Amino acid sequence: MQATFKAGTAHIKPSFLFSLQAFTDPMNAIKTVFRYLSYYFRSNTLHGTHSPFVYKLLEDVVYDRAPYPEYEGPEEERNRLLHDQRMIRITDYGAGAEVNHDKERKVASIAARSLKSKKYARLLFRLVRHFKPRHMIELGTSLGITSSYLAKAHPQVTLVTMEGCPNTLAVATESFARQGLENIRTITGNFDHTFPELIDKMETADFIFFDGNHRKEATLNYFYKALPKVNERTLFVFDDIYWSDGMAEAWQEIKANAHVRVTIDLFFIGLVFFKKDQAKEDFVIRY
Ligand SMILES: C[S@@+](CC[C@H](N)C(=O)[O-])C[C@H]1O[C@@H](n2cnc3c(N)ncnc32)[C@H](O)[C@@H]1O
Numbered sequence: 548m549q550a551t552f553k554a555g556t557a558h559i560k561p562s563f564l565f566s567l568q569a570f571t572d573p574m575n576a577i578k579t580v581f582r583y584l585s586y587y588f589r590s591n592t593l594h595g596t597h598s599p600f601v602y603k604l605l606e607d608v609v610y611d612r613a614p615y616p617e618y619e620g621p622e623e624e625r626n627r628l629l630h631d632q633r634m635i636r637i638t639d640y641g642a643g644a645e646v647n648h649d650k651e652r653k654v655a656s657i658a659a660r661s662l663k664s665k666k667y668a669r670l671l672f673r674l675v676r677h678f679k680p681r682h683m684i685e686l687g688t689s690l691g692i693t694s695s696y697l698a699k700a701h702p703q704v705t706l707v708t709m710e711g712c713p714n715t716l717a718v719a720t721e722s723f724a725r726q727g728l729e730n731i732r733t734i735t736g737n738f739d740h741t742f743p744e745l746i747d748k749m750e751t752a753d754f755i756f757f758d759g760n761h762r763k764e765a766t767l768n769y770f771y772k773a774l775p776k777v778n779e780r781t782l783f784v785f786d787d788i789y790w791s792d793g794m795a796e797a798w799q800e801i802k803a804n805a806h807v808r809v810t811i812d813l814f815f816i817g818l819v820f821f822k823k824d825q826a827k828e829d830f831v832i833r834y
Contacts, residue, residue, distance in 0.1 A: 560652050566804060575665045579790070582795065586812065608670075617673070624692060625665070631655050631658065636651055637651065640738070641760035641765075683705075685708040687786075691718075694731060697756070738759060752781060756784045757786060759783045783819040784818055785817045809829075
């Protein structure tokens with residue numbers, strides 16, 4: 548049986564500890580377990596949440612357990628990828644390079660370690676389905692599982708998903724084709740160049756999922772680059788906000804930014820809203 552640290556509905560699996568640099572930095576893994584405990588004991592559920600905006604979001608979206616039929620395709624793809632024995636050559640421009648030194652990796656191993664879990668990919672699906680952004684950007688396609696959820700959540704809008712590794716992106720593109728997803732545009736290259744190029748051309752940005760290059764400086768650079776494009780309906784989602792000391796510091800700085808109104812800390816991801824009619828407040832929500 549797999550040992551699992553459990554607390555309420557949330558849990559930490561051994562694979563999660565790997566993703567926390569346990570092998571390269573065991574101290575960081577220990578710190579993150581303490582960060583998790585701190586989060587858990589500070590977190591509120593629906594009933595401890597006084598903001599009507601956040602309460603409704605939790606009730607209608609975050610805690611929505613309906614079995615949407617759109618969940619099936621991406622999960623079939625995840626299973627397929629988890630059994631894909633092909634070796635591919637990796638180009639890694641991100642913080643992942645500090646954890647994985649292998650230049651050749653099995654698709655199955657990437658699927659096991661780098662993709663957002665079903666629980667969070669489905670939450671992203673529900674967020675997009677609820678807010679119906681006019682544009683969607685994902686930094687970090689990897690094998691495209693979350694991209695598939697996002698594209699299915701809002702077929703009327705094209706998801707622009709960005710990835711540095713052409714071989715990983717090629718596997719994702721096969722998956723999009725198998726699912727018949729036509730509302731996905733891919734951009735290959737280092738975000739440091741591709742993201743500013745994309746965002747500079749946009750008048751405004753409604754939804755950005757920041758899920759690659761989990762380093763403090765890089766995360767803040769992408770945040771500040773996108774900040775001039777926010778509007779009343781913008782939602783930024785930051786992945787792995789407690790992955791390292793640097794990411795935890797980046798999350799603190801993002802929360803403190805004067806343009807940010809409401810943040811929701813779900814531990815594995817952080818949601819950032821810019822609605823001017825909301826009081827500036829940071830919520831820590833058990834998920
Ligand atoms: C955690 S994975 C993304 C997972 C995906 N969003 C999902 O949930 O299925 C992060 C991806 O970002 C890519 N990446 C990291 N840093 C990058 C950078 N600076 N430029 C381009 N791609 C980068 C990596 O190659 C990796 O495939």
